[in-house]
Amino acid sequence: MNLNSFLLMRHEIVLIAVALIILIAEIFTSDQNKGRIRGLAVILFAINAIIGFLPAETGSLFGGMYTTVPLHIVVKNILNIGTLIILIQSNTWLKSEENSDKFPEFYLLLISTLVGMFYMISAGDFLMFYLGLELATIPLAALVAYDRYRNNSAEGGIKLILSSAFSSGIMLYGISMIYGMYGSIYFDMLNPAIAMNSLTVLAFIFFFAGMAFKISLVPFHLWAADVYEGAPVNVTSYLSVISKGAAVFILTIILFKVFPTISDLWQKVVWVIAVMTMTIGNLFAIRQQNLKRFIAFSSISQAGFFLLGVIGGNQMGMTAIVYYMLVYIFSNLGVFGVIAAISNQSGKENIDDYNGLYHTNPKLSLTMMLALFSLAGIPPVAGFFGKFFLFTAAAQKGFYILVLIATINTIISLYYYLLVVKAMFINKSETPIPYFKSDFMTKLGLGLCIAGLVITGFASGVWEMIAKMAFGM
Amino acid sequence: MLNAGIPMEAFLVVSTLMFFAGVYGFLTRRNLITILMSVELILNSVNINFLVFNRFLFPDKLQGHFFSLFIIAIAAAEAAVAIAIIINIYRHFNTINVENVDKMKY
Amino acid sequence: MFLLLGLTGHKMKPAIAGIIGTTGLFISTLLSYITAYKYFLVDGKVDGVYHKIIAFNTVWLQLTDKLHIDLGVLLDPISVMMLVVITTVSLMVHIYSNGYMKGERGFHRFFAFLGLFSFSMLGLVLATNIFQMYIFWELVGVSSFLLISFYYEKPSAIAAGKKAFIVTRFADLGFLIGILILSYFTETFDFVTLTTPGCPAIAQAAGITFMGFSVVTLALVLIFMGGAGKSAMFPLHIWLPDAMEGPTPVSALIHAATMVVAGVYLVARLFPIFALTSPDALTVVAYVGGFTSLFAAVIACTQNDIKRVLAYSTMSQIGYMMLALGVSGYGGEEGLGFMASNFHLFTHAMFKALLFLGAGSIIHAVHSNVMTEMGGLRKYLPITHITFLIACLTIAGVPFLSAFFSKDEILTAAFHHDKVLFFVEYAVAGLTAFYMFRLYFNVFWGEDRHYHHTPHEAPLVMTLPLMFLAVASIFAGYLPFSQLVTSDGAGFESHLEMPIAAASVFIGLVGIFVAMYMYMKPKGAPEKMAVTFKNLYKWSYNKFYMDEVYLFVTKRIIFAYISRPVAWFDRHVVDATMNGFAWAANYTSFHIRDLQSGQLQKYAFVFISSVLILVLSFVYLFMN
Amino acid sequence: MDVLSLLVIIPTITIIGILFTKEKKQARLVSAIGTGMQLILAGILVWMYLAERSGGNTAQMLFTQDYMWYPNLNIHYAIGVDGISVAMIALTAVVLFAGVFASWEVEFLNREFFISLILLSTGVFGFFISLDLFTMFLFYELAVIPMYLLIGIWGTGPKEYSAMKLTLMLMGGSALLLVGLLGIYMNSAPAGQPLTFNLLEIAKVTIPIGAQRLFFPLTFVGFGVLGALFPLHTWSPDGHASAPTAVSMLHAGVLMKLGGYGCFRVAMYLMPEAAHEMAWIFIILTTISVVYGAYGAIVQKDLKYINAYSSVSHCGLVIFALLMMNKTAMDGAILQMISHGLMTALFFALIGMIYGRTHTRNIYEMGGLMRIIPFLSVVYVIAGLASLGLPGLSGFVAEMTVFVGAFQHADMFHRVATIVVTTSIVVTAVYILRVVGILLLGPIKNEEFNHFKDASWFEKLSTITLLLMIAAIGLAPLWLSNMIQHSLVPIIQKLAIAPGI
């Protein structure tokens, strides 16, 4: 073990460094100059994201507690990009008066949760996994409750932290049983050992429930909508995009790495859960008025689509998941970017408020429409490709009925996405949201999303790269 | 061995019962703080599991032992944040009755 | 060789003025005369038989490897004869219309339609294959529709046009299915192949039976249905009387002389198959023809609208022709009926066109076509009067006028074949004479009515065709038809059978005299008659309620019991099911909302119970 | 650049061009130029195609291009055309061109309107040139989705409801289709060889019968929804009734053809055994469709509803004919697609123009239009005649080919179905004449109507373009029929090899 091998943990280390620099900067800047920290944070994070793309070695550290493979790096980079966009988007909001005394903490908390996710991704044993999970959750609860002046924010925070504690309790119970049965917490030791028996089933399901909670799969999703609604917009986007994406990926690799011997079991579980998630998420989304809540349910159902890749249980599925994660980041952040921009400007978050938006703010509406279409899986935006590949992955394993249910669910989801489109383009309003000029950061954030949406699909290179990495797994 | 004559399953039964006592508490208590206490019960029972397994089945490595150590640490951190939020809730709602914290629904 | 395709040019021509249309048709007429001349006289018979000549043929649409629709020109005795008939009558009508339609709105349109019609009709008769015939058959139907609804602001005209089109369309459906069946079994559309006696395709198809009938019979009956539709045979006749809503020249052209005989032509065209393969089908033709002729004659006796009288008379006469075909055999003497039918077709075209144009002239003068508003017109309309009288005499079968010959041939053929039909026709001959002279006397004799202005004779452009046709009506009977137009192309000697001829002349004269007695001077006799045969009169006056039956079928059954329920079903069942899915989604969505109660503990409860349920189900799923 | 990709590129460039326009006039001018070029290109394509064929090129697909897109999944951007696609492309170009002129006077958000319209057409063109099922599906969805906005924003009546219904039902169809396509993909190559989406490649293998039984219905119904297969046609009346003129034209005229085209090009071509096995179900459904649509049309009061039901009937005939699986019937099906595309587009254009004047589509509120707007009325009558199958116009050619072809089927069931289907020609006549009678003929019902002006130049251009095509096909169908029949050969062969029931 030498210094060089620490570079394997480059992503995490750089992130922690960024966090520390921000912390130090906060301490040593006067109140007048604090505003610059925002710029600093974005720049630092951008640098971090770029560093992430530098070629890296792979391997494992700490006796297998930390492993990194190319695919991990890809996923981390994707999460970096997503977080970068969120940071850019949240700039306007953090500028506001009410956040003036605490916005540097926002960066700290956000980055620490990202670190948690990175560790989860690279975890080689259940302990690291659990620590990463908590690191990705506890500060997040603080972030949800960040907006001290709103009841909803606090309510969201308490709901998140208590239910996550509850779920991690259940998950730990499962892990403890696995440990008891197979005598290790290391993934590489467990992998061949796990066999099918009823206690394993119990333990697996307890564990799975914990993960499902994190991804907000039905029926473990109930916290999600309330928390999403309560949280500040940018935190919601972080929750629904980065946190969820990471969790899905982690679930997948754990299923692949730890439980391949009982894939019969978990494929069935995932099947059931996927169907429920897609359907119930959609059914709830239909009748939402608050856009954040709306997107909360929509992203619940999106999580169900991710499971189509999970159930495939092969490289194809893995690639599809990672690819869709990227697409999903762009799409959902596009939606959230618009919601945030409008929410910051006018405080309006209801679908009805968006009536006639196209006539006053055409560019925002178009962005929103493209992003929604991407979520619904409509060409030519990237969501189409993402969904298609997910379906292909599931179909490859012969889960045609599941694919059929999923495609039917895309129709339901299309319905409610179209409701928003309808509000913006078709409905007339006496008092539409007036025209406003977005600042540079908002434009940049949305621009990145649009570019991502348009390019990701047509440029097959992205997919190919991920596929190559996934095959290396 | 200090535990001679006591079957491992007995420990597990105790911990499981404790676990579900915690679950019951989580499901029924009205006060947010008591809910937090229930969570502690749950985590505690998990700790017992880890330690028991470690001691009875895999004594030569300390994996379970350290796992529960970290769980305790995390429980503390969690409690800290949770209590901070609870206090915040108290400021907003003037109560910490969980049933009143339901402004967002459907 | 005959440049007949030049006729095609007609349709393209927008017929900006009647002159162009007339001129164009005049050229076609000349061409067709030349054709007839060359075909019958110059080329003449080969081996004593008129051969079918394919003047021109090109593949229009390749369907299967064997089936293809061609466009071409087929010349044989009947088609050449039809050519002459059509061009002649059409030319007359064109000339006549120049006067009749003067000052009407849409004068060009009228000539354009007339041109289209003539083109289609020629295409029909010259068709080399049954599908080409069908094509032009449809075109004829459409142009007929257009011409009937010419006065498109008059609701009755629109209704009549619609009715004509739909009824014939319905009949065409039978035609089409017949074609499908025939072509399926014989694998050809081509007339020459089909009508060659002993054609192997037919012979082979004849062996195949379906529900007890030979498929050929089935096909032929269906095809005859098409013919019956166009030729207004019972029960598909109902459109014809209404079609009189069209301008009178149109009635003359389409509904007297040309289009309505298309059905006869069709049967004649396929005659070898009928006669040789499927006598059953031929019997159907005969009886339908016979019944229609009687039925129509009875109705004609009671109608008041002069054009309607003529329309029913047309039906009756076409019934004659059909019957003649039906009782005919194939070849030589046996084919007397065939010859007679075509003969009658020819003569009928002349005198019926004359009658209609005459009627047009009367209407032109009186501005009404109701008989009771006319009377004593002989003073005002001398030329019309004379020509009309000639026509009436002809149709009544007065000796030495053209119809006398053709009708007697038919009666002869019927007499030798089927006595029942013979007596029917015999009665019809009497009725015909009666109703024609009822018309004649009512219009030209009797008292003067109060006219808005004094009726005056039509201009020369209108009377000239009358005169020409009158001449034709008189002398057409002297054409040696039995030499020219026969079932197998070979000629035979025909001669009058005196007893039959005498009897028919007698019955005709009886009819004339009865009419003269009743209508020449108003004596109230008709009313007495009407009272005596009250029910018969009433039924006949109301056309045996056929229209009502149709109305019932269409309005009540098709509209009320098929279409409306279909539309309702579509909206309230099929569509509602689709909407039902959406509704169900919303409904479920609403009813599961309590799941999301905002209560943290309920969430946890769902969480833990889901976990337990999953465990329970999967443990037992896997342990068993 | 190859000629086929240009078909997709020109619309894209047009869209970009419209984005840069400032004024309404410019926007429509650019659209007109773009679609005009597209029309010319389609013409050139037809010419090139015929030249190639007469030059003795007998490849199944011409002008093929193949670019690897997703090597990992073996997804290509593969394009190529045969006679059928060429015909459909020409149809699309004509209808699009006419559509742009028919919507010349769209005022509200006109740039967006033209963009959506052309985007839709891009999808259609792309669909017809695709040889790769993936790109085909992509273009298919691309063609469907702009409909929502087009109907929702520029439509009339209960436009939001209709737009939503149409979009959802069509996307529902594509949901089934997607599963079907994936199923085909998964069985597209023998074990061990790379899977493929390429149509021609898949055609070379025989998909296992078990898989066929599963995926044929999915694919067929998936496409069938767009082809208004009973009982999944209900989007059609509402959708068409609410859509703006050009959209109805393009949708009924072209988009519905995607359904039929997909049915045989994908479902039947690739899965012939299952097609044989299950044809009877769909024959019954389409027979119902044909007759039912026609009867449904009789009692409608709204012009567009009449036409929509008539489309259900006509499109039902398309699929019906396809299912007969012989050359003639399929030839007829394609002719019917083209013919129906043209005449229904013409109908909708006219209805739009009439509506633009009278502001009602209820036939009982109108009457005597012949006198007021003779040009439009005459064209309407001709369109009507084409619809009821008058010889000399395209409808007749198509219908007769279908009937004769369908009747050639050796099986009694098929022939009986054919006879049932033929009865629709009478019913068609009834509803067409009913409309003509009430709408155009008769006395003028409303005094205000007297002020109407007859067609303006762009309306004339729009209608005459379509009319000419209808007449051209009706008068000289042989070249088109030959072009189609030649291209049908491989499909027929594949169907013929497959064992019957």
Next chain:
Amino acid sequence: MEITVHQIMFALFSAIILVFSVLTVTTRRILRAATFLLLVLVSTAGLYFMLNYQFMAGVQLTLYAGGIVVLIIFSILLTSHISQKFEAVGWRKAYFSALASIAGAILCITTILQHKFQATTEAAKEIDMKLIGNSLLGTGRDGYVLPFEVISVLLLAAMIGAIVVAKRKKTKE
């Protein structure tokens, strides 16, 4: 089988744990609940002693009993009156929760009891502080330096989070 001291101790601790666990979640006085929790935690430490995990027992006592419970009591004092008595739990909620919990407990226990854990083959290790220390800072397999570092980040983040959330408004004077 004679009853050993250990068994008696175990029975005692278990009894305390179970009874007070239930009491913790059922008592209607909040401070009592906290006290009962403390008792449970202490008895758990007792169990750890029995298992020969002195270090863990110590941590349990200090961190859990000493830290968390105190934190909880503080917050109780901040947010409630000491003598405050809760209303009784609604019967439906209690009933269903109890049902779920009991069912869960039965399910888990039967499953556990059915399962035959593999008997140990390893020699018990004496756990002294040195071993614990070495393991905690070890970098190889069964070394826990990485979790150790990560949890420090976690604690930092949690601290910041707690501060951010609990910070009062700046007074704008």
